[in-house]
Amino acid sequence: MQEQAEKLSEKFFIGLFWFNKDYTEIHETVDIKSFDENDIRQGNSITSDSNHSDYIPIPTYLPRGRVMLIGGQLVMYVGLRCPDSAIDMILKYMGLLKYKDKIIIHRDAHWDMKKEE
Numbered sequence: 001m002q003e004q005a006e007k008l009s010e011k012f013f014i015g016l017f018w019f020n021k022d023y024t025e026i027h028e029t030v031d032i033k034s035f036d037e038n039d040i041r042q043g044n045s046i047t048s049d050s051n052h053s054d055y056i057p058i059p060t061y062l063p064r065g066r067v068m069l070i071g072g073q074l075v076m077y078v079g080l081r082c083p084d085s086a087i088d089m090i091l092k093y094m095g096l097l098k099y100k101d102k103i104i105i106h107r108d109a110h111w112d113m114k115k116e117e
Contacts, residue, residue, distance in 0.1 A: 016065075028055075
């Protein structure tokens, strides 16, 4: 019973993130929100209230992405050049590795590193 209660109280996170230039480290995370298994089962949606452009002090040229919960489905946006190892790193950081096979991952050049300003 206690094990089941601990499992139900397990927290996961969504939010915005940036990688360093070579995708080997997480440069920054912002607008992080927590959720739990109940949010997934109930089909809840939890997203960041902001966009990457709202955080001007963070270099806008760095590769970036976001993780959201939409209708109980985990969705991640990353760049076309984002390696699987970087995806695993952010999933681990957000506590989402157990959902790796269930998360929808969208890749688009929009999220890739831009020319330095």
